[in-house]
Amino acid sequence: MAREELGSDQVRRTLRRLAHEIIEQAEALEDLALVGIRTRGVTLAERLADNIEQLGDIRPPVGALDVTLYRDDLDRGGGARVRLQKTALPFSCAGKDIILVDDVLYTGRTVRAALAALVNFGRPRRVRLAVAVDRGGHELPVRADYVGRNLDVRPDERVRVFLEESDGQDAIIVQDSPNFKKFRYSPGEIETRAEAPEESS
Amino acid sequence: MKPEPFQRKDLLSIRDLSPGEILFLLDLTDSFREVNEREIKKVPSLRGKTVVNLFFEPSTRTRTSFEIAGKRLSADVINITASASATKKGETLRDTARNVEAMATDVVVVRHPASGAPTYLAAELGCGVVNAGDGMHEHPTQALLDLYTIREHKKEFAGLNVSIVGDIARSRVARSNIVALRKLGANVMICGPSTMLPAEAESLGAEVTTNVDEAIEWSDVLMALRIQLERGAGTAFPSAREYAATYGITRKRLQGAKRDLLIMHPGPINRGVEMSPDVADGPFSVILEQVEYGVACRMGILYLLSGHRGEESPPDVGGAEEPSAGEKAGERRAKDAVAH
The missing domain is CATH 3.40.50.1370 (Aspartate/ornithine carbamoyltransferase)
Known part of the structure; x- marks a missing residue:
């Protein structure tokens, strides 16, 4: 089974709020650059950039980071299964105010790998982290500076962030373990929350 | 035709591969090319892994290409050439290779004048084997x-x-x-x-x-x-x-x-x-492009063959081959001790 934690309107409002927070805390909007972690993080970074452009009249550049080669779990079978993609940073990180963007913060290992990758592209002035969901269970001392939603889920559950560009629909879903792999976004399989979502936010 | 994951222990011949596996390896080459275009052309993914180039024939391009590929992935790369090896002293191919593996090697890249030499080694060794050219067989x-x-x-x-x-x-x-x-x-x-x-x-x-x-x-x-x-x-x-x-x-x-x-x-x-x-x-x-892409291609191969071990079945399988299974388990323990 799968249950919906956030619907499409809520996802849109959440991203808008994150954009507001990023603008509010930026020292200079011109130095801001967003770096998404592949795959969903890149889409989220593009969305945040759109929102920042609407609110602040300046669109920060967006880069894409593939952290596969920086992971510490190659021996655990990551090698052949993960499809390696390209890193594409159309700017130098030197002196930039970088916002790293990912969909779900869980163990923190992806973020650690991303930080290791990032320093190869110049020395950023500052790096902060924005995530759509922080699900807890961190295994490294990593925290997010901008969080869309904190979710308290069991270790055997999986949090999925679906986005219109890749999945046809914006939603944040929690799945039970048996469906991890085959699950695609389909409204029929998703149980919408009965209680008003405002209460939990 | 769609790419399908390459999950083999060794790369011995094209004949073994499905069209999907070939496309997978070409896509992987494309991803590694990006690393070679960076200012800092090094990623840490094979840190602590050892790649041995075991070359029984002269080679500049292929050996250098594998060596650069391994180094860009942060592996330790060691070159052994036949003229400077114990082969000169009469050691057999099998013994040379098993000694190399006993030093906790993760991937052995073999070039040999005899067709089938890498296939023979792949069956003998627990580590990954790459055929870097064998006789008149394959490359x-x-x-x-x-x-x-x-x-x-x-x-x-x-x-x-x-x-x-x-x-x-x-x-x-x-x-x-x-x-x-x-x-x-x-x-x-x-x-x-x-x-x-x-x-x-x-x-x-x-x-x-x-x-x-x-x-x-x-x-x-x-x-x-x-x-x-x-x-x-x-x-x-x-x-x-x-x-x-x-x-x-x-x-x-x-x-x-x-x-x-x-x-x-x-x-x-x-x-x-x-x-x-x-x-x-x-x-x-496009001759020099071939050389350039060769490094990215070999990075992909070394990356895949170094990562396969996590999925391997436990070493204690057969009763008939007890001693060799025991040996392998011992070697693997030694490797694990190095890895941790």
């Missing part, structure tokens, strides 16, 4: 980098006309390329004097001609092979000059070629024999 990474280079320029393989000119019968590069190209739907024509054409050309699915002008006119891609005097090519024709006059790719001969012909060569080139210098350095030539 899979060369075919993969050639295919990647072709795809960069021609996009699709289906219906593409690729000719291979030279000593086909003695060439492992030709064999791997013919098999790979046929698997992906390209048309292959082989061309050379009849003394250099393999008896099994038809079963490989290649058209055959002895007329180089016909091959040039037909081709979208033309690969010229080096005349390998060390493999006895000298017995197949009267003189290198005669071969050059009849089969050498020259600018004059290319007048009948397609406008977007691609000229390839696996190197090293005998300038003025199989190819004239103005063609090798000319506008159709």
